[in-house]
Structure formats: C-alpha cells, structure tokens
Amino acid sequence: MSRQAHPSDALNAVFRPVQEQFELWLQSQSEAVATQSLYATVSRTALAWLPERAVADAQSISVSDMSAMVVFFGGRYQPGSMRTVVSALRVLCRFLEESGSVTGLSQAVPAQMVRRVRSVGVVPADGIDALVNSTDISTPMGLRDRALLLLAARTGLRPVDIAGLRLRDIDWAQAKITLVQHKTGAVLTLPLLADVGEAIADYPLHGRPVGGEDDHVFLRSHAPYVGLRPCDSLYWVASRAFARSGTITQNGTGRGFRVLRASFATRLLEDGTLLTVISGALGHRTIDSAKHYLSTDETRMRACCLDFAGIAPRGTRS
Structure with missing residues (x-):
C-alpha cells in the first residue's frame, strides 16, 4: 500500500x-x-x-x-x-x-508590485464573430464549442466558472445565470442573452452526451463524460478557434478564454460603460481589479497624453 x-x-x-x-x-x-x-x-x-x-x-x-x-x-x-x-x-x-x-x-514586504508587463490582448467585435462562427455546428463538439465561446464573449465569465457551470445555475424562465464564483466565493447573477441561451440550449438538445450523471452543462466529447477542466480543456477550445479563423489579438498575444473576457470588458469601455458597472459584471470584488482594462481603450488613453507646452528644451543636438 x-x-x-x-x-x-x-x-x-x-x-x-x-x-x-x-x-x-x-x-x-x-x-x-x-x-x-x-x-x-x-x-x-x-x-x-x-x-x-x-x-x-x-x-x-x-x-x-x-x-x-x-x-x-x-x-x-x-x-x-x-x-x-x-x-x-x-x-x-x-x-x-x-x-x-x-x-x-x-x-x-513591498507595498506594490507590477501586475502586468504588457497590455491586455483583445480582439475586435468582428474577430469575436469569426471565432464563434469557426465551429462546425454539425457535430456535438462544434455545438459545445460554439456555446462555450459565445458564453465567454457575451458575459466575460472566468474560464473556471464557465467550466464549473451547472445545469441548475441556468434559470430559463427568468433568462438569467446565477453561480458562485470560484475565485471570490461571491454569488454572481448575469442575464442570459438570447443568442447565448439558444447556443447553450442547442448543445444539451442535440450534442450533449446522454446517460451520464455529471450535471455540468459542458462535458467532454469522449468518455468519461465529465465536466471540462478549465486550464487545458477550455484553452484548446479557444486555441483551435483562433487557428481556424486566423484571428489575432490587438497586441499579438493570447489565444485563450481570458482574451474573450478582456475583449468583453473593452467593448463595454468603448460604449462608455462606467468602470464600476464593468467591475460588477466581471465579478470583481473591487474596482481596482478592472482598472488594467483601461489600457485597451486607445482612443481615451490618447486623450490623456500631455503635450510639451511649458517644457523648455535644454539644448539641441548638433
């Protein structure tokens, strides 16, 4: 033993x-x-x-x-x-x-440490559509992957919460999703948008394995039919979609579900949504966790730049 x-x-x-x-x-x-x-x-x-x-x-x-x-x-x-x-x-x-x-x-112990050394990787709205539409919905795996990508792109849920989503977490009558976040332990309620609801419904109706006892919404496409692992399983779903569609991020980095989360936050910023609302939608405990998404709003970041007015040059190079 x-x-x-x-x-x-x-x-x-x-x-x-x-x-x-x-x-x-x-x-x-x-x-x-x-x-x-x-x-x-x-x-x-x-x-x-x-x-x-x-x-x-x-x-x-x-x-x-x-x-x-x-x-x-x-x-x-x-x-x-x-x-x-x-x-x-x-x-x-x-x-x-x-x-x-x-x-x-x-x-x-230092009071502060750098959080990121490069900007957040995001994709535009047409890139999101290309990722979602790259799946083959004639197969069970394609139905599942389309629902996964659309859910991430429209809600900004963390990959671990998407993988952990249970059938009981979806209220079809009230059109909402309620779950306990893995990272914070707090309850998060999000609206179930029409296109997301249709994509999720198509999967259990036409592609989700039957006969299993696992109550996760999204299951492996091969036996054993259990819930997906957020680290590797979801990454490969997104990575394959990036490869099929030829989509690249704004700064050329990232091919996982966190890119979809960052892109969701960026679209809200571009629409003028308050940072407090974005932080709440993303399930953050404080507004500070959402501030690093500000770097993706290039238009407003350029408006913050200072000119050289009042700064006299010391000399010129010969």
Missing part, C-alpha cells in the same frame, strides 16, 4: 505546526477557498525555505529574512505573478505578528 503525500511534508517539525495554524487562521478571515489555498501554497514554500537561511523557528524571523524571501520568490515567479505572492507574504506576516511571534515583518 502507498501513502499519499501531504502538501506540508516538506516542512520540518518546527515549521509544520506554524503552517497548520496559519491555515486555520486563514479560515477565520473569510477569504475565498481558492484564495486560502493560494496563500497556503506561498506560505508553505516560504516556511520550507527558511531553514536554508539558518532560521531555526518563527520567532527568529527577521526583517532581513523577509526581504531575502521576496528576492527568493522573485526568482521563481514572473513579474505579473509577484503581485499575488507579495499579497500572500503580507498576510503571512500579519498572522505572525498577530500571533505574537515577531513584530515589524510587514515593513520588509
């Missing part, structure tokens, strides 16, 4: 209880389950690294240790991901400070 490994097995006898107490403390902070898991992963890596720096226990962690830890994580993660990492480290420092182990550690 084999013993299944525990995620905290890499921690020694001193830091493993600290990790367990931290995870219990996270549960009391009303964070979403996905956020708790992410913070626990970062803290587990951090606590496992401390003995390499000759830190014996939690009480011995110094400000310089935390600074070195940020540098350590910087070598493991991309710049965009470091924003989440430093957030997790700040939460870990707050736990250590509240538990009385140490004081002043939070000062060693």
Whole structure:
C-alpha cells in the first residue's frame, strides 16, 4: 500500500505546526477557498525555505529574512505573478505578528508590485464573430464549442466558472445565470442573452452526451463524460478557434478564454460603460481589479497624453 503525500511534508517539525495554524487562521478571515489555498501554497514554500537561511523557528524571523524571501520568490515567479505572492507574504506576516511571534515583518514586504508587463490582448467585435462562427455546428463538439465561446464573449465569465457551470445555475424562465464564483466565493447573477441561451440550449438538445450523471452543462466529447477542466480543456477550445479563423489579438498575444473576457470588458469601455458597472459584471470584488482594462481603450488613453507646452528644451543636438 502507498501513502499519499501531504502538501506540508516538506516542512520540518518546527515549521509544520506554524503552517497548520496559519491555515486555520486563514479560515477565520473569510477569504475565498481558492484564495486560502493560494496563500497556503506561498506560505508553505516560504516556511520550507527558511531553514536554508539558518532560521531555526518563527520567532527568529527577521526583517532581513523577509526581504531575502521576496528576492527568493522573485526568482521563481514572473513579474505579473509577484503581485499575488507579495499579497500572500503580507498576510503571512500579519498572522505572525498577530500571533505574537515577531513584530515589524510587514515593513520588509513591498507595498506594490507590477501586475502586468504588457497590455491586455483583445480582439475586435468582428474577430469575436469569426471565432464563434469557426465551429462546425454539425457535430456535438462544434455545438459545445460554439456555446462555450459565445458564453465567454457575451458575459466575460472566468474560464473556471464557465467550466464549473451547472445545469441548475441556468434559470430559463427568468433568462438569467446565477453561480458562485470560484475565485471570490461571491454569488454572481448575469442575464442570459438570447443568442447565448439558444447556443447553450442547442448543445444539451442535440450534442450533449446522454446517460451520464455529471450535471455540468459542458462535458467532454469522449468518455468519461465529465465536466471540462478549465486550464487545458477550455484553452484548446479557444486555441483551435483562433487557428481556424486566423484571428489575432490587438497586441499579438493570447489565444485563450481570458482574451474573450478582456475583449468583453473593452467593448463595454468603448460604449462608455462606467468602470464600476464593468467591475460588477466581471465579478470583481473591487474596482481596482478592472482598472488594467483601461489600457485597451486607445482612443481615451490618447486623450490623456500631455503635450510639451511649458517644457523648455535644454539644448539641441548638433
């Protein structure tokens, strides 16, 4: 018989209880389950690294240790991901400070980190139509993929929420979709637009495998007929559509469902929709999460540029 490994097995006898107490403390902070898991992963890596720096226990962690830890994580993660990492480290420092182990550690963690190093990849409205219409609706897989693409393009739902959509989440009589977001744990209600509803209905009526017990709306096209995985399954649905239609994003990057989410937000911006409304439609907790979509509104961004009036040149090149 084999013993299944525990995620905290890499921690020694001193830091493993600290990790367990931290995870219990996270549960009391009303964070979403996905956020708790992410913070626990970062803290587990951090606590496992401390003995390499000759830190014996939690009480011995110094400000310089935390600074070195940020540098350590910087070598493991991309710049965009470091924003989440430093957030997790700040939460870990707050736990250590509240538990009385140490004081002043939070000062060693940067207050801000870059979120993106390039602009958001989006496609115009005609590009969205090309992606949706590239599917072969004479096949069950084509019916499914068309419904998936249209749902993402018209609602801006996250890929994980699209993959997790259940039959009970759709209220056909009231024409709305209500679900619990995987990332935030908050309830989100969206209108079920006519074209989206028709595409989703066509799939269970003419293409969805029958006889299965899985209640996910979208299932694998081959046995076992279970729900799709948001990472690889949905990516390949979008990637194939990009390849078939020849569609490329505005900045030439991205071929997944997050491009459709960003394109949805961009269209709302172009129509003059308030950022607070866009943030609510995308299921964000705060308006800050939607601000990076502002970079895609090129027309209004150009209006923010300053001229050189009042700036006297120091000299000219010969």
